[in-house]
Amino acid sequence: MSSSSLAAPRATRRGDDTCVPATDTRSAQAVVRVTGLSKRYDDGFQALKDVDLEIRRGEIFALLGPNGAGKTTLISMICGLVNLGAGQVTVDGHDVVRDFRAARACIGLVPQELHTDAFETVWSTVSFSRGLFGKPPNPAHIERVLRDLTLWGKRNNRLLSLSGGMKRRVMIAKALAHEPSILFLDEPTAGVDVELRREMWELVRALRDNGVTIILTTHYIEEAEEMADRVGVINGGEIILVDEKTELMRKLGRKQLTLHLQEPLDTVPASLSAYSLELAGDGHELVYSYDAATDSTGIAELLTDLKAADIRFRDLHTEQSSLEDIFVSLVRESR
Amino acid sequence: MNWYAVRAIYRFEMARARRTLLQSVVSPVLTTCLYFVVFGAAIGSRITEVEGVSYGAFIVPGLIMLMLLTQSVSNASFAIFMPRFSGTVYEVLSAPISHYEIVLGYVGAAATKSVILGLIVLATANLFVPLEIQHPVWMMLFLILTACTFSLLGFIIGIWADNFEKLQFVPLLIITPLAFLGGTFYSINMLPPVWQTITLLNPVVYLISGFRWSFYGMADVNVALSLAMILLFLGGCLTLVWWIFKTGYRLKA
Numbered sequence: 001m002s003s004s005s006l007a008a009p010r011a012t013r014r015g016d017d018t019c020v021p022a023t024d025t026r027s028a029q030a031v032v033r034v035t036g037l038s039k040r041y042d043d044g045f046q047a048l049k050d051v052d053l054e055i056r057r058g059e060i061f062a063l064l065g066p067n068g069a070g071k072t073t074l075i076s077m078i079c080g081l082v083n084l085g086a087g088q089v090t091v092d093g094h095d096v097v098r099d100f101r102a103a104r105a106c107i108g109l110v111p112q113e114l115h116t117d118a119f120e121t122v123w124s125t126v127s128f129s130r131g132l133f134g135k136p137p138n139p140a141h142i143e144r145v146l147r148d149l150t151l152w153g154k155r156n157n158r159l160l161s162l163s164g165g166m167k168r169r170v171m172i173a174k175a176l177a178h179e180p181s182i183l184f185l186d187e188p189t190a191g192v193d194v195e196l197r198r199e200m201w202e203l204v205r206a207l208r209d210n211g212v213t214i215i216l217t218t219h220y221i222e223e224a225e226e227m228a229d230r231v232g233v234i235n236g237g238e239i240i241l242v243d244e245k246t247e248l249m250r251k252l253g254r255k256q257l258t259l260h261l262q263e264p265l266d267t268v269p270a271s272l273s274a275y276s277l278e279l280a281g282d283g284h285e286l287v288y289s290y291d292a293a294t295d296s297t298g299i300a301e302l303l304t305d306l307k308a309a310d311i312r313f314r315d316l317h318t319e320q321s322s323l324e325d326i327f328v329s330l331v332r333e334s335r
Numbered sequence: 336m337n338w339y340a341v342r343a344i345y346r347f348e349m350a351r352a353r354r355t356l357l358q359s360v361v362s363p364v365l366t367t368c369l370y371f372v373v374f375g376a377a378i379g380s381r382i383t384e385v386e387g388v389s390y391g392a393f394i395v396p397g398l399i400m401l402m403l404l405t406q407s408v409s410n411a412s413f414a415i416f417m418p419r420f421s422g423t424v425y426e427v428l429s430a431p432i433s434h435y436e437i438v439l440g441y442v443g444a445a446a447t448k449s450v451i452l453g454l455i456v457l458a459t460a461n462l463f464v465p466l467e468i469q470h471p472v473w474m475m476l477f478l479i480l481t482a483c484t485f486s487l488l489g490f491i492i493g494i495w496a497d498n499f500e501k502l503q504f505v506p507l508l509i510i511t512p513l514a515f516l517g518g519t520f521y522s523i524n525m526l527p528p529v530w531q532t533i534t535l536l537n538p539v540v541y542l543i544s545g546f547r548w549s550f551y552g553m554a555d556v557n558v559a560l561s562l563a564m565i566l567l568f569l570g571g572c573l574t575l576v577w578w579i580f581k582t583g584y585r586l587k588a
Contacts, residue, residue: 041588042588076588079429080428080429081428081429081587083583083587100431101431101432103431111422111425113422115421115422115425119354124350128343131342131346132344132432134337134430134431134432136339
């Protein structure tokens, strides 16, 4: 998948169907601003509860949450697929209800499901998307997008003849056909193989490098860890936390030192009770949890005390908790 | 106005008709021709004239209207039902396009297809029977207004239907019987007085009558009433479509 010329936003023409930032100085930083957003469906299900969220221009924002947390509802409300309940959403300073044309012109959406017109060709369906978003025909741009997504060779193929991975690329091509400045990817790599997933990650990075703001929801925490600049965690319709990914991992991430003992222990000696120690591996491993962010990790003192207690070890290694560990912990705490 | 979007939807729908030429054009034209053969030639040979017009020529406006009503409803209902069914409607709903523009694209394409079909049937009928059109402008006006009105009705049905059975329900079980009983094959003056009164409750009577008037200058009901009925129906459909988009009925949660 080439990443040379992916759809950079080009606000070359001012008009209702062109993505032009509103003259709101606050929008310079927050390209999507969600304020007090709530949604209760007709069946009584409260999908969102008073959600506040800001997405910064040019970032990759990963929205994490378990099934039914409200991720897709939130995206759908921003994109106009679900009627707004209480609250307000602005995109590049444009209210998504009052100024829906300008707001939606900025957005490209790749939905979770593979919704395609089976009998259309790749070229016609991508060209259709461009027209639908109010842009004049531009075969050169469509060709560029198709080449970038390695779909050029399939441009005359009907969608029904494409593999699942190819259809996923077509969905992305359709979303990029009108040169959006904000791209929503709802579970973009669900059901795709590892190779294609890595290609998509490259694509997303290339888009970001071209100035496109990316908001992605994913079940693969590894994906967020790999790509996101900031991470938001949603559960039960509420945003639990939003933070820089690196900051989040620094603050909430835990490090563990595992010592492989020469002789197994039945219990942790009383002389070591001051340390956060656990026995594992039938007493052959002593696991010490510590906060890597503090000045003193306590490792040096622990090793001294172990020697004093005549506990010998033959090996040691350290591990840092992943974003997945942090995510699981946050979701558990919020229940 | 997002003309590019309207054009995109319109061209998409017209391309779909071209892809399915047999189903979209050949089938309705052939069916209507069979009506000419069966009713015009076989039965028409026993009925010489209806109010001074040969029976074969008399049924032409009614047959065109029958085809126009069913095709308008089918085309427009299928056009919006399929994106809902396949999920691709997400793209239309998330695009910077107003409700009017969506309707203009889908209904405009469905009405265009129906008018083209109507003209093809008219040309085909001319091969079977000698035709005269006394008021060609009115004929086109009735043709276009009826196509637009019933395409709007089809659009509403396509949004209301949540399965293929419902999609076929109105064209097959309501429109077709009403057209058959609305004077396609006879003048309502040929009916007993009681049935003449009852028939006036059938809205299709007014459409066929007005359309037939544009051909032969004769009508079962006043032509102004026919026009008023079409406009009334058009207004009703527009109001319903407006309500659908305002509430997001069956389109948005």
